[in-house]
Amino acid sequence: MHIVIMGCGRVGSALAQTLEQQGHTVAVIDQDPTAFRRLGSQFGGRRVTGIGFDQDTLREAGIEEAGAFAAVSSGDNSNIIAARVAREMFGVENVAARIYDPRRAEVYQRLGIPTVATVRWTADQMLRRLLPSGAEPLWRDPTGGVQLAEVHTSTAWVGHKISRIQEETGVRVAFLTRLGEAILPSSQTVLQEGDLVHVMMRADEVDKVEAAFATGPEKEAGH
Numbered sequence: 001m002h003i004v005i006m007g008c009g010r011v012g013s014a015l016a017q018t019l020e021q022q023g024h025t026v027a028v029i030d031q032d033p034t035a036f037r038r039l040g041s042q043f044g045g046r047r048v049t050g051i052g053f054d055q056d057t058l059r060e061a062g063i064e065e066a067g068a069f070a071a072v073s074s075g076d077n078s079n080i081i082a083a084r085v086a087r088e089m090f091g092v093e094n095v096a097a098r099i100y101d102p103r104r105a106e107v108y109q110r111l112g113i114p115t116v117a118t119v120r121w122t123a124d125q126m127l128r129r130l131l132p133s134g135a136e137p138l139w140r141d142p143t144g145g146v147q148l149a150e151v152h153t154s155t156a157w158v159g160h161k162i163s164r165i166q167e168e169t170g171v172r173v174a175f176l177t178r179l180g181e182a183i184l185p186s187s188q189t190v191l192q193e194g195d196l197v198h199v200m201m202r203a204d205e206v207d208k209v210e211a212a213f214a215t216g217p218e219k220e221a222g223h
Helices: 010-021 033-039 055-060 076-089 102-110 123-130 162-169 203-215
Strands: 002-006 025-030 046-049 068-071 094-099 115-117 135-140 146-151 172-178 181-183 196-202
Touching: 002 010, 002 076, 010 025, 010 033, 025 033, 033 046, 046 055, 055 076, 068 076, 076 094, 076 102, 094 102, 146 203, 162 172, 162 203, 196 203
Parallel strands: 002 025, 002 068, 025 046, 068 094, 094 115
Antiparallel strands: 135 146, 146 196, 172 181, 172 196
């Protein structure tokens, strides 16, 4: 996958190096050309000097071929604008924005942009949003037969009730992470854009569950 990163500070440079080591192609955008020194001489990706929400700059970074975009500059406003441009103008599916003010998270989340607040930032969280796939085990019972896992959920499930998700995937939704907070959903809770879904499932059904969550609803409501 090609991934574009806006911001070459400590977070952006570490993210770029990690993604490249995983075999992805990476382009990093920063207004300060000296910031690219953090990438080191071994970095083989593109270094693009410019403003991260400028469309020409994004095109130079390969946004039209990108499968993911991370906005991790030092400015909240710049990050959210760039993330929206990547999502809305170029149709990038996996977009994440870093923010410094957690109070703004709800506003950004309503715009359909998953956010990672600095106070709880980790590289794993950002990578999880840029490269969503499968299920990430969080806990297993002593016998190994049942596990709690965060499951990558297709956006096709957004707007559907938890009851329908459970019925079609055969799992129990244990909790959701929404706007950085864990919530216990009822059967009537509706999945929103940016929600992280944590489910309880049998260990021998992981592949089936992953497939069901990745593909979305298979039948019309009411059937």
